[in-house]
Amino acid sequence: MIKENSKVVRSWGIGLFRGVEVDKKIDMGKFLHKALENGVLTDLFIFRDHAFRFAPPLTITNDEIDLAVEILKKTLDSF
Numbered sequence: 001m002i003k004e005n006s007k008v009v010r011s012w013g014i015g016l017f018r019g020v021e022v023d024k025k026i027d028m029g030k031f032l033h034k035a036l037e038n039g040v041l042t043d044l045f046i047f048r049d050h051a052f053r054f055a056p057p058l059t060i061t062n063d064e065i066d067l068a069v070e071i072l073k074k075t076l077d078s079f
Helices: 028-037 062-077
Strands: 008-014 017-022 051-054
Touching: 028 051, 028 062
Parallel strands: none
Antiparallel strands: 008 017, 017 051
């Protein structure tokens, strides 16, 4: 799970729609760009400066979710 990453401050949401707050030392612009380069499109969570949202399509498979979470973990670890 992504919330087990040491750079994740907290995670919240309902179902597949998630918000993830990360360490304030992480440059969110660079993080979002790196996540996109790695294959996951995400964006800033509008109400928090150091958070992003994960809102996959309803047709996503379990394998695709697992892959996206792994990519996001690796992206966080690179900071």
